[in-house]
Amino acid sequence: MSLLEGFAVAAQPMYLLFALGGVLVGTAVGVLPGIGPAMTVALLMPLTYSLEPTAAIIVFAGIYYGGMYGGSTTSILLNTPGESSSIVTALEGNRMAKAGRGAAALATAAVGSFIAGTIATVLLSFVAPYVAAFAVQIGPVEYVALMVVAFLTVGALLGSSVLRGLASLALGLFIATMGFDSLTAQQRYTFGSPFLADGIDVVLVAVALFAVGEALYVASRLRHGPIKVIPVTGGWTKWMRKEDWRRSWRPWLRGTVIGFPVGTIPAGGADVATFLSYASERKLAKGARKKQFGKGAIEGVAGPEAANNAAAAGVLVPLLTLGIPTTATAAMLLVAFQRYQIPVGPQLFENDSALVWALIASLYVGNLMLLVLNLPLVGIWVKILQIPRPYLYAGILVFAALGAFSVNFTPIDVIILLILGILGFFMRRFGYPVAPMVVGLILGPIFENQLRRSLAISQGDPVALVSSPIAAVIYVVLIIIFVLSFWMRKRQSALEAETTADLEDDVDDGTGTPRASAAPGGPDADGTSGTAPAVSGDPVGPADPGAAAGVPGARSAHGPDTVSGGAHSGASSTKNRKEGP
Amino acid sequence: MSTIVVGYVPNALGDAAVEEAIHEARRRDAGLVVVNTTRADRLVDPGYADDTDVSRLEGKLAASNVKYEIRHGTSDATAAEEVLEAAESLNAELLVIGLRHRTPVGKLIMGSTAQTILLSARCNVLAVKLP
Numbered sequence: 001m002s003l004l005e006g007f008a009v010a011a012q013p014m015y016l017l018f019a020l021g022g023v024l025v026g027t028a029v030g031v032l033p034g035i036g037p038a039m040t041v042a043l044l045m046p047l048t049y050s051l052e053p054t055a056a057i058i059v060f061a062g063i064y065y066g067g068m069y070g071g072s073t074t075s076i077l078l079n080t081p082g083e084s085s086s087i088v089t090a091l092e093g094n095r096m097a098k099a100g101r102g103a104a105a106l107a108t109a110a111v112g113s114f115i116a117g118t119i120a121t122v123l124l125s126f127v128a129p130y131v132a133a134f135a136v137q138i139g140p141v142e143y144v145a146l147m148v149v150a151f152l153t154v155g156a157l158l159g160s161s162v163l164r165g166l167a168s169l170a171l172g173l174f175i176a177t178m179g180f181d182s183l184t185a186q187q188r189y190t191f192g193s194p195f196l197a198d199g200i201d202v203v204l205v206a207v208a209l210f211a212v213g214e215a216l217y218v219a220s221r222l223r224h225g226p227i228k229v230i231p232v233t234g235g236w237t238k239w240m241r242k243e244d245w246r247r248s249w250r251p252w253l254r255g256t257v258i259g260f261p262v263g264t265i266p267a268g269g270a271d272v273a274t275f276l277s278y279a280s281e282r283k284l285a286k287g288a289r290k291k292q293f294g295k296g297a298i299e300g301v302a303g304p305e306a307a308n309n310a311a312a313a314g315v316l317v318p319l320l321t322l323g324i325p326t327t328a329t330a331a332m333l334l335v336a337f338q339r340y341q342i343p344v345g346p347q348l349f350e351n352d353s354a355l356v357w358a359l360i361a362s363l364y365v366g367n368l369m370l371l372v373l374n375l376p377l378v379g380i381w382v383k384i385l386q387i388p389r390p391y392l393y394a395g396i397l398v399f400a401a402l403g404a405f406s407v408n409f410t411p412i413d414v415i416i417l418l419i420l421g422i423l424g425f426f427m428r429r430f431g432y433p434v435a436p437m438v439v440g441l442i443l444g445p446i447f448e449n450q451l452r453r454s455l456a457i458s459q460g461d462p463v464a465l466v467s468s469p470i471a472a473v474i475y476v477v478l479i480i481i482f483v484l485s486f487w488m489r490k491r492q493s494a495l496e497a498e499t500t501a502d503l504e505d506d507v508d509d510g511t512g513t514p515r516a517s518a519a520p521g522g523p524d525a526d527g528t529s530g531t532a533p534a535v536s537g538d539p540v541g542p543a544d545p546g547a548a549a550g551v552p553g554a555r556s557a558h559g560p561d562t563v564s565g566g567a568h569s570g571a572s573s574t575k576n577r578k579e580g581p
Numbered sequence: 582m583s584t585i586v587v588g589y590v591p592n593a594l595g596d597a598a599v600e601e602a603i604h605e606a607r608r609r610d611a612g613l614v615v616v617n618t619t620r621a622d623r624l625v626d627p628g629y630a631d632d633t634d635v636s637r638l639e640g641k642l643a644a645s646n647v648k649y650e651i652r653h654g655t656s657d658a659t660a661a662e663e664v665l666e667a668a669e670s671l672n673a674e675l676l677v678i679g680l681r682h683r684t685p686v687g688k689l690i691m692g693s694t695a696q697t698i699l700l701s702a703r704c705n706v707l708a709v710k711l712p
Contacts, residue, residue, distance in 0.1 A: 033624065080624070385625040 003125050006357025010365050015058055015358070018051075022059040023366050026066020027373065030073075031381045033080050034218060035396070037067030038328035038435070039210035041336070043399045045203045046406045048339040054355055058362040060336050064329050065117065065363060068270070068312045069370045072109040072305050073381050076102055077230050085270035085308040088278045092293070092300030097230040099296050106378055107240045108248045108298055109305040114371040116256040116306035120313030121363045123260050128349070128360075131321040135346035140454035141465055145474040147447040150324040153265075153481060155436040164432045172437035175200055176444025183452060195412045200420075202335050202441050204404050208417045209434040210328070211400040213424020215393040220425070247289075248302040251281050255306025262307075263314020263326075265481060270311035270327070272485070275492045277307035282495075313363065320348055320356060324443070328435035331442050338442075582648075583611040583674040588664040588698065590617065591634035592627075594679035598709040599638065602677040603645045605707065611674055612648040618663045621655040628660065628694075661697035673704050680708040 009015060029040045041060050048056050071083030076093035089109060096105040138146075155169035156162045178189045179199025190196040240248070255277045262273040281303040282293050293300055318324045323345035325331035337344045342352055349356055374381075404417040427434055458464030466472055587602040589595045599615065606613050615638065619629035630638065635653055642649040656663055668676050680695050699706050 078625070382625065386623055386627065388620070388623045390622060 002353055002357045003361065005354065006359075006361035007364075009054065009354065009358040010058065010361035015055065015362065016365065018055045018058045019062045019362050019366050020369055022062020023066040023069075023369050023373065025059075026063035027070035027370065027381060028066075028384055029063070030067035030070020030083055031384055032070075032392070033074060034214055035392075036083055036210070036329070037063050038206070038332050038438075039214065039396075040067075041329060041332035042203060042206040042210050043396065043403055045207075045332075045335065045339065046403050048336055049406065053337075053340040053342060054358050056336060056340075057333070057355065057359050060333055061359055061362055062366045062369075064333065065309075065312060065366045066370060067329070068117075068309050069110065069113050069374055070381065071308075072113070072301075073106065073374075073378060074385070076105045076109065076301070077378075077382060078385070085274055085311070086305075087271070088274040088304040089301055091278065092297050094230075095294070095296030096298065096301065101296060101298075102230050104240050104244050104298060105296075105301045107375060108244060108302045110371055110374045111240070112248065112252040112255065112302045112306040113309040114367055115252050116259060117309040117313060117367040117370075118364065119253075119256045120260045120263075120310035121360065121367065124313045124316055124363075125360050127264075128317055128321055128356075131317060132346055132349040135321050136350070138346070138470060139468075140450045140457065141468045142470045142474065143450040144447065144454055144465060145471040145478075146322055146324060147443055147450065149474060149478045149481070150318075150326065150443060151440065151447070152478065153485075154326060154439045156482070161431065165436050168427065168432045168434065169436035169440040172205075172440025173444045173447075175205060175437075176441045177448070182445065182449060195410065198408075200416060201407045201413070202338075202438070204407055204413055204417055205420055205441055206332060206335070206438050207400045207403050208420030209424035209427070209437060211396050212417060212421025213428050213434065215397055215400075216421060216425035217428045218389060218393055220429075244298055247298050251277070251299045251303035252306040254280060254284075255303040256310040258303075259307035259310030260314040263311030264317045270308040270315075272488055272492070273307040273311040274304035275495065276488065277303040279491060279495050316363075319344070320359075321346065323348070323446070325439055328438055331435070331439045334442055583609060584671045585609070585611045585613050585675045585677060586664060586668040586671065586673045587613060587615045588617075588660065588676070588678040588694070589615045589630065589638065590628045590679065591630040591638075594681055594709070594711055596641075597712055598677050598679040599641065601707065601709045603642070603647055605675060605677065606647045607645075609674065612650070613642065614650045614652060614667055614671060614673070615642070616652045616660075616664045616667050618652070618654060618656045618658075618660055620657065620659065659694070659697075661694040661701075664694075664698055665701055668702060668704060676702050676704055676706045678706065678708060680710060 010019070025040060025044075026037055029035045029037060040063050044059070044063075047059065051059070067083060068085065071081060071086030072089050072093065075081045075086040075090035076097050079090050079094040081087045081090050093102075093105040093109065096102060151169055151173075155165040174189075176199070179197055180186070181188055187197060255273075258277045258280065259270070259273040262276065263270060278300055281297075281299040282290070285293060285297065285299060289297060289299065315325075315327050315330050318326055319330045319334060323334065323343075325334045334344055337348075342348070342355070400417065400421075401414055404413045405411070407413050424434060427437075454465060455462070466475060585602055585606050587598055589599060595617075602613055602615075605611070617628075617630045617635075619626045630653060635651065639651065642651075652663070652667060658666065664676065664678070667673070676698060678695055678698055683691075683693065695708070699708065
């Protein structure tokens with residue numbers, strides 16, 4: 001019943017408009033590589049000053065879901081994943097696009113995302129209240145255990161290196177301790193400066209790391225050769241053939257089943273789910289379809305795209321019931337709740353049930369909107385990629401500075417923003433993930449309070465932290481999660497190695513036999529080119545000299561002085577001059 | 582020997598401009614310089630020719646038996662500045678560009694490469710329309 005009330009709220013025209021705005025912005029930032037939903041929510045945090053909670057949360061949730069949809073478009077058409085959770089989609093999706101099946105890949109990604117998103121939202125609506133009912137009973141000791149789980153999984157599992165993740169987490173926890181101590185009101189790490197007495201605002205850090213750091217990073221490597229978009233032909237109603245539907249629906253459902261639980265347990269968010277889904281699809285495929293993997297198998301797009309959307313809904317379970325974010329975007333959603341003084345945790349479903357159910361209902365609505373928006377509007381999303389980076393990042397920096405200034409209305413905050421932004425640039429440059437830092441910063445104060453409370457109850461006896469049965473179970477689960485995730489890591493890197501090996505094989509084929517001879521009708525000796533005509537196996541897209549080698553005639557007559565070499569060398573202002581006969 | 586500079590974009594309009602430029606080059610007995618550059622400051626630049634486009638262009642030029650040169654690559658300057666700079670430095674006799682309609686929104690947001698070239702060129706400019 002409460003869900004129906006949520007729908008009654010979410011279906012109001014005003015909230016529908018907010019949801020539409022959210023998913024539009026979300027898809028746009030999902031399409032753009034380097035700009036993600038976490039950065040966008042951080043930049044739009046000043047919205048919380050003027051909007052009422054329901055509206056703002058609906059906008060942010062729309063951005064979160066929209067980002068999941070948008071990432072697939074760039075993966076498929078450009079081989080440049082817009083989001084980390086779309087990396088797997090690029091493997092098969094880009095191959096499909098090159099073989100002229102881009103429309104089918106986009107369609108199966110969008111429909112799969114819709115189906116998985118909807119099923120996962122249904123699961124969320126059923127699972128979350130039960131988890132919340134259980135969570136209400138837990139005390140500070142168990143809470144501490146859950147926080148430890150969140151810290152370690154987020155720190156160790158987001159990003160590629162455990163040590164760097166934990167370093168980033170520790171940095172976040174350190175910043176979290178700045179300012180007044182909440183129990184004794186002593187100043188910590190403030191250097192006597194009144195500006196630091198309240199600590200550094202989470203939004204400031206998030207905006208600095210996500211927006212300023214990213215902008216500096218992009219500026220440091222501004223001029224990179226443009227990529228050609230693979231054009232999508234035909235009306236969108238004819239995008240998927242009957243066979244595509246038949247081959248897609250099982251991967252969609254499997255992706256959902258894999259994605260939702262992986263999103264729910266803090267095991268690295270949607271990325272892991274997509275890899276698991278891809279691996280299982282690859283394993284389950286038989287015969288000719290198995291051979292098609294690595295050359296544009298539709299199952300390899302349908303499964304992972306479903307999995308990442310299902311995981312996106314799964315992430316909301318620990319967020320809404322326990323107040324524990326497991327991805328950067330979830331962390332920013334938590335900040336939005338905090339901005340409204342809404343305590344996120346076990347009590348959320350009781351105290352603010354209207355808001356929570358409106359949020360969940362808006363997810364259903366948003367999913368439907370995304371399906372309708374995505375298929376016909378692909379052309380517009382691709383146009384977004386033509387925006388020159390200076391304009392884009394200038395806008396982002398303006399928003400970042402405004403957001404920083406609006407925290408306390410002091411210019412000091414803008415200076416702090418800049419300093420943290422430079423820190424963010426170096427973190428990005430040296431491969432430190434920024435998400436653990438933000439999560440640590442947000443959860444740090446809560447963790448500290450609960451820890452000191454439980455130690456106060458046990459009169460300083462640390463054994464009490466592990467002696468409660470529930471806490472003990474949680475720690476055991478933590479160990480299991482770690483063992484499992486390292487096993488999954490291994491599988492993932494094995495899979496990656498396997499895929500890249502496949503790609504290299506393909507490249508050998510491509511350069512060995514120019515396209516002219518591998519074309520249909522030509523000698524089909526290697527057997528692989530039968531399923532994938534044209535240049536199926538170039539990993540770097542249009543810059544691949546193999547693609548140019550296929551063009552006969554004039555080119556070879558001019559000798560080794562090929563145009564492709566200089567044009568894509570990446571150095572700025574290189575010009576390639578070429579004299580004719 | 583005089584020179585004709587062509588601003589090329591990889592689409593039907595660019596091809597039409599090159600056709601026309603070849604025609605002019607034969608008539609005037611001039612050499613052709615085809616310019617196509619990008620500032621590379623965006624992820625996707627539809628005006629920039631990739632390797633396949635360049636090979637196609639080369640095939641076309643080679644078949645025309647006109648003396649030609651292709652200037653292709655990334656540069657800090659805008660496409661218009663590159664074309665103008667080429668015409669200036671080569672003391673070109675004629676500039677050939679493609680000209681198309683723009684939407685009101687497009688006019689509001691984007692500058693026009695064609696307009697810059699038309700107004701700032703020292704030599705004559707031949708504006709080619711889509712056939």
